[in-house]
Amino acid sequence: MKLPRDINASGLIKALQSLGYEVTRQTGSHIRLTTVQGGTHHITIPNHNPIKIGTLSSILNGIAEHFNTTKEDIIRRIF
Secondary structure (H helix, E strand, O other): OOOOOOOOHHHHHHHHHHHOOEEEEEEOOEEEEEEOOOOOEEEEEEOOOOOOHHHHHHHHHHHHHHOOOOHHHHHHHHO
16 A cells, blocks of 8 residues: 655644554654553654655554554554
8 A cells, every 4th residue: 555645744643643642742843652552652753744755654664563563554544
């Protein structure tokens, strides 16, 4: 499944809220999100418009690893 090419930080944050992520802090242009579902997990996303495709892929890989699933499943769930 293809990654969306035009996603910005606010759109990604809204999509990740369905997985239980909440904004915990922001330092400069980086936003830290945390979830406690399946154990505590932190991710940092850049506040860019759009988020580079490699960065988005890396973020989704980390989320998929935390939830013990595939990146494609995460993409289907949030987009």
